[in-house]
């Protein structure tokens with residue numbers, strides 16, 4: 029492919045992503061990066077993944093993105109914001125992480141990326157491409173940084189200097205040769221440690237990883253079994269996820285709420301009162317969260333979280 033054609037195609041892809049509603053996008057050359065697999069292996073070896081056994085699968089693929097698409101040349105990474113400004117903590121309702129207040133991002137982001145792939149086929153019919161969103165074998169934070177979208181903050185999240193860290197990331201791995209962005213090398217956290225200080229359970233580690241066994245987000249969404257009694261009273265009213273380390277981050281102080289119509293949820297999740305949650309039946313749960321990431325966690329675990337939060341709140345009184 030000539031350089032002029034590569035430039036035109038790259039421009040077109042950024043334009044398509046923008047039209048799909050993505051706020052940021054960047055492209056990195058596809059290559060194996062065994063450090064990605066090592067990073068996860070070290071984290072798993074230290075036990076910080078808790079009971080997330082699925083993280084132990086596919087270590088080879090995680091270090092070699094080219095194994096996901098034959099002849100892969102480029103990794104396109106796109107980000108779309110999901111911030112919402114509704115009150116984070118209120119006495120009349122339980123807290124649900126902002127990312128789960130919109131329609132399930134796995135579905136929305138993959139749909140958007142698959143439309144871009146279909147469109148891309150019109151320009152390069154022979155290209156092989158696959159879309160990923162929060163899929164196991166892709167180390168998406170590492171790829172977002174390689175594609176120039178941001179840096180890994182102390183809270184372990186990718187932060188973009190324009191739109192902050194409330195972003196869903198998605199990737200297209202493709203055989204198309206494109207023009208690449210420079211990796212983000214600058215750490216803009218500086219001397220700030222606000223997220224570490226704000227974390228209610230001390231889950232943020234010095235190496236910019238999270239100890240999932242202490243993280244409210246993991247404990248309320250992924251952890252099976254009883255919640256550790258040492259954290260009783262520390263969850264506040266959080267029954268699904270925790271945004272504390274994002275809420276305090278100065279790079280989110282100007283975050284703009286999401287506006288993409290595909291994210292509009294079927295039900296106003298943030299508007300559910302405590303009594304709505306407490307009287308919810310398994311059937312209500314299925315109906316309410318049909319198109320929400322919350323359905324993956326399941327009714328029983330949400331009930332467990334409500335009971336844990338209620339017992340912590342009553343201890344405090």
Ligand code: SF4
Pocket residue numbers: 183226227228229230231232238242243244245246269270271272273274
């Ligand atoms: S999500 Fe909450 S518990 Fe987890 S690291 Fe961030 S502040 Fe700590």
Ligand code: SF4
Pocket residue numbers: 181182183184216217220221222223224273276277278279
């Ligand atoms: S709160 Fe401070 S240290 Fe934490 S991620 Fe944001 S800028 Fe970095």
